Amino acid sequence: MAKINLDINGKKQVVDVDPKTPMLWVLRDHLNLVGTKYGCGVAQCGACTILLEGTAVRSCMLPVSQVENKSITTIEGLSENGDHPVQKAWLEHDVAQCGYCQAGQIMTAVALLEKNPKPSDEEIEAALHGNICRCGTYLRIKAAVKTAAQS
Amino acid sequence: MTPVKTTISRRSFIKVSALAGGGMMLSFSWLAGCKPTPEEALTLPKEWFELNSYIKIGENGIVTLMAPNPEFGSNVKTTLPMILADELDIDWKNVIVEQADFFPERFERQFTGGSQSVRQGWKILREAGAIARQMLVNAAAKTWNVSADDITTEAGILHHKSSGKRAGYGEVASQAATLPLPENIKLKEIKDFTIIGTSRKNVDGKSIVTGKPLFGIDHTQEGMLIAMIAHPPFGMRVKSVDDSAARSMPGVRDVFTIKTLADDYERNGFDTTAFTELAVVVGNTTWEVMNAKKALKIEWEKISDSNVVVNGRAGKQTVRVPGGLEST
Amino acid sequence: MAEMAKKPADVLRKDGDPEGAFKRAAKVIERTYSAPYLAHNTMEPVNCFAHVTADKAEIYGPIQAPEFIVQTLAARLGLPKEKIHVKLARMGGGFGLRAYGHHMVEAAVISQKMNAPIKMVYTREDDMTYGIYRPTYTATYRAGLDENNNLIAFHVRGGGIPEHPVHANRFPAGAVDNYLAEGWQLDSNITIGAFRAPRSNFIAGAEQSFLDEVAELAGRDPIEFRLELLERSKSKPVGPSSNDYDADRYAGVLKLVREKSKWNESQPNVHRGVSAYFCHNTYVAEVLDLEMQDNKPIIQKVYAAVDCGIVVNPDSAKNMGEGGIVDGIGNALFGELTFVDGVPEKNNFDKYRLIRQKEAPKEIEVHFVQNEHDPTGLGEPLFPPVFAAVANALYKATGKRFYTQPFAKDLQVAPSRM
Numbered sequence: 001m002a003k004i005n006l007d008i009n010g011k012k013q014v015v016d017v018d019p020k021t022p023m024l025w026v027l028r029d030h031l032n033l034v035g036t037k038y039g040c041g042v043a044q045c046g047a048c049t050i051l052l053e054g055t056a057v058r059s060c061m062l063p064v065s066q067v068e069n070k071s072i073t074t075i076e077g078l079s080e081n082g083d084h085p086v087q088k089a090w091l092e093h094d095v096a097q098c099g100y101c102q103a104g105q106i107m108t109a110v111a112l113l114e115k116n117p118k119p120s121d122e123e124i125e126a127a128l129h130g131n132i133c134r135c136g137t138y139l140r141i142k143a144a145v146k147t148a149a150q151s
Numbered sequence: 152m153t154p155v156k157t158t159i160s161r162r163s164f165i166k167v168s169a170l171a172g173g174g175m176m177l178s179f180s181w182l183a184g185c186k187p188t189p190e191e192a193l194t195l196p197k198e199w200f201e202l203n204s205y206i207k208i209g210e211n212g213i214v215t216l217m218a219p220n221p222e223f224g225s226n227v228k229t230t231l232p233m234i235l236a237d238e239l240d241i242d243w244k245n246v247i248v249e250q251a252d253f254f255p256e257r258f259e260r261q262f263t264g265g266s267q268s269v270r271q272g273w274k275i276l277r278e279a280g281a282i283a284r285q286m287l288v289n290a291a292a293k294t295w296n297v298s299a300d301d302i303t304t305e306a307g308i309l310h311h312k313s314s315g316k317r318a319g320y321g322e323v324a325s326q327a328a329t330l331p332l333p334e335n336i337k338l339k340e341i342k343d344f345t346i347i348g349t350s351r352k353n354v355d356g357k358s359i360v361t362g363k364p365l366f367g368i369d370h371t372q373e374g375m376l377i378a379m380i381a382h383p384p385f386g387m388r389v390k391s392v393d394d395s396a397a398r399s400m401p402g403v404r405d406v407f408t409i410k411t412l413a414d415d416y417e418r419n420g421f422d423t424t425a426f427t428e429l430a431v432v433v434g435n436t437t438w439e440v441m442n443a444k445k446a447l448k449i450e451w452e453k454i455s456d457s458n459v460v461v462n463g464r465a466g467k468q469t470v471r472v473p474g475g476l477e478s479t
Numbered sequence: 480m481a482e483m484a485k486k487p488a489d490v491l492r493k494d495g496d497p498e499g500a501f502k503r504a505a506k507v508i509e510r511t512y513s514a515p516y517l518a519h520n521t522m523e524p525v526n527c528f529a530h531v532t533a534d535k536a537e538i539y540g541p542i543q544a545p546e547f548i549v550q551t552l553a554a555r556l557g558l559p560k561e562k563i564h565v566k567l568a569r570m571g572g573g574f575g576l577r578a579y580g581h582h583m584v585e586a587a588v589i590s591q592k593m594n595a596p597i598k599m600v601y602t603r604e605d606d607m608t609y610g611i612y613r614p615t616y617t618a619t620y621r622a623g624l625d626e627n628n629n630l631i632a633f634h635v636r637g638g639g640i641p642e643h644p645v646h647a648n649r650f651p652a653g654a655v656d657n658y659l660a661e662g663w664q665l666d667s668n669i670t671i672g673a674f675r676a677p678r679s680n681f682i683a684g685a686e687q688s689f690l691d692e693v694a695e696l697a698g699r700d701p702i703e704f705r706l707e708l709l710e711r712s713k714s715k716p717v718g719p720s721s722n723d724y725d726a727d728r729y730a731g732v733l734k735l736v737r738e739k740s741k742w743n744e745s746q747p748n749v750h751r752g753v754s755a756y757f758c759h760n761t762y763v764a765e766v767l768d769l770e771m772q773d774n775k776p777i778i779q780k781v782y783a784a785v786d787c788g789i790v791v792n793p794d795s796a797k798n799m800g801e802g803g804i805v806d807g808i809g810n811a812l813f814g815e816l817t818f819v820d821g822v823p824e825k826n827n828f829d830k831y832r833l834i835r836q837k838e839a840p841k842e843i844e845v846h847f848v849q850n851e852h853d854p855t856g857l858g859e860p861l862f863p864p865v866f867a868a869v870a871n872a873l874y875k876a877t878g879k880r881f882y883t884q885p886f887a888k889d890l891q892v893a894p895s896r897m
């Protein structure tokens with residue numbers, strides 16, 4: 001076990017965990033930030049996507065020791081009231097079916113738009129190709145990203 | 152409006168208070184964190200008046216509609232309450248939807264699957280909405296001393312044309328809740344629907360995009376431990392478990408095997424026939440238990456042919472479970 | 480399974496004299512279709528919270544059919560049913576998997592043993608290898624045409640492990656004078672369960688691919704061919720058994736999709752496949768347009784026409800339709816679970832391929848027939864016909880028929896990863 005300093009959603013916190021613990025489980029089990037989802041544990045589905053210094057990363061294979069003092073944003077940190085432009089676009093298109101993968105999809109979209117505010121269809125598809133939606137809401141996801149890009 | 156006799160089972164109209172005396176546990180305070188929060192900032196009433204299992208109305212006219220069926224993504228949590236809301240004749244913006252617990256004494260049908268939720272819920276939910284509406288009309292008729300037939304409703308407002316009297320549902324809800332179940336109700340004509348046939352957004356939409364704990368896997372509470380199972384390949388069962396390495400790992404509370412169904416248990420159609428014996432690791436956190444599970448050394452052994460009794464939709468059947476390790 | 484396919488099967492429906500008609504037919508066509516086991520792969524792995532004490536059980540988790548699991552829990556825990564409280568969690572996908580509540584029993588037994596509240600969580604690997612799969616199926620179809628290319632004999636012989644996929648009274652039953660439907664099944668210890676549109680999820684694709692080929696053999700437009708058969712089922716219904724479908728509503732969706740997709744207009748390099756199916760009380764017809772780029776199908780657009788009666792929540796209904804179509808395309812192209820010595824060969828998403836963003840259609844239009852029938856459901860009906868819409872469009876694109884799922888194997892499409 002080791003004390004690790006974290007900067008999550010703008011809040012400094014200390015956790016006492018095995019340094020190898022993936023960030024996903026630190027968020028979910030230790031900090032009760034359960035918006036970030038477990039889907040596969042092998043960085044293949046994107047449900048666990050968070051932002052590390054603004055870049056979308058898979059938290060299920062990211063040891064907590066590697067993110068010490070680095071800025072992390074989770075779905076809970078995007079906005080106070082769900083009014084981040086990407087969240088609003090998701091609501092406007094009523095994207096979700098089961099909703100389980102959507103936090104990961106949204107975080108990937110946020111990272112994309114940070115780097116590329118006006119992505120083409122192909123760029124959106126490429127950026128979100130790593131996020132599986134078993135319900136098949138891919139078209140609405142793409143439409144929501146386009147709406148968010150215009151706002 | 153089409154006059155009809157109520158046909159749905161009376162169980163929808165058993166009040167919570169009536170059940171409470173009968174020994175039913177009604178408090179689900181152990182999951183207080185799951186209580187609904189209105190998507191839009193609605194002012195919650197001081198008091199709720201329950202008209203039937205599906206519908207509660209507050210003194211301020213805010214309505215809680217119960218979503219009877221479990222939600223797996225087909226949006227029944229939104230769509231089924233829309234049917235209630237239309238026949239109740241209320242404004243959707245004043246609605247709070249709450250996921251019902253499994254409660255067969257109160258809800259006719261709580262199965263999601265087979266594309267049947269809307270089809271089989273249609274009649275029940277229309278009637279439940281229309282019955283509540285009729286109770287509100289009857290309460291207003293009594294208060295105003297007029298005929299119920301002369302009262303119309305629109306978007307949560309009762310109106311008596313000749314006297315010009317008007318009242319919101321909330322104003323008569325307390326009285327309506329004490330009235331007997333009306334035997335004659337009126338269902339709307341299809342052309343008069345105001346909510347059915349219009350697009351309404353997922354009532355959990357905002358909770359989904361903000362990462363609220365909506366799913367079973369998100370649940371946590373004081374003292375809760377984490378468990379994981381290990382199951383054999385098909386055609387095998389647990390022979391022995393060497394847990395010596397796993398037991399000494401951090402955060403591990405216990406390692407054991409369980410048997411989930413007795414050998415002579417008569418299964419229903421939704422019980423599975425495989426893996427009734429499992430190895431289990433219990434510990435403090437998911438990551439610790441996951442690691443300990445990997446450290447289990449489990450020996451499997453082949454099963455031989457066996458029979459299990461399944462009493463499913465097709466009646467009681469003996470199902471042969473062959474031994475052998477299958478390849479495709 | 481190939482051996483079993485030759486052995487006697489149960490006769491599910493027989494009209495007229497199928498063997499006699501096949502003997503006198505001018506043309507006979509026989510084709511065999513097959514599909515593997517599929518895992519549900521709900522994005523939320525199986526999990527359940529349980530707190531069992533001496534006098535009650537509190538259960539919270541994903542479940543589609545709480546009524547059945549309460550019976551099982553009561554028997555296993557030795558508690559009366561009313562002392563078992565099941566709270567219904569929002570589920571991260573269901574697709575039939577969560578009709579089965581084994582996880583609730585497991586969690587409850589563990590909680591009882593630990594005398595503590597516990598949350599049981601499956602790893603993705605546990606989830607994918609646990610069973611309750613979509614069965615593996617095969618079906619052999621035969622059709623006989625007379626010298627005027629009229630369909631005079633039709634035979635379907637379907638089998639599966641451990642259940643066959645045949646719905647004997649569905650189209651084209653009732654539209655062919657000599658009709659035979661048979662089914663056979665094999666026992667297995669690999670468990671199966673409901674999977675989005677059980678049985679239809681295979682047989683629709685097989686039947687609608689076969690009808691496409693029969694229409695071609697008869698020299699007819701595939702939509703016209705189906706409409707003619709539907710007309711026959713009304714004007715000259717065959718057989719003592721009632722058919723499961725309403726021919727007018729079935730024809731209605733075919734006509735609507737023909738209109739909306741501008742079926743009779745062709746575009747360069749766009750290959751179209753059509754398919755229609757009735758299941759779970761809802762009628763669906765679909766037209767799928769694809770282009771081939773580097774031997775890879777790019778699905779440009781899917782048109783769906785749906786008759787589910789009154790549409791309660793239209794945009795939500797469209798969402799379900801889009802999802803069913805995307806899911807169907809994904810399973811048709813990629814879905815497969817295979818076994819070696821009782822062990823599934825895939826246990827996570829690095830091996831089990833699900834459809835991803837780039838592979839989804841670029842556009843989907845879902846159109847509803849406007850009528851005042853009582854509403855029917857949409858969770859399943861748009862899913863089964865897509866398999867054949869994909870196969871029939873791939874045939875137009877490649878000149879090759881696709882009989883064995885997943886189709887991407889025959890296309891040798893490499894996964895397009897990030």
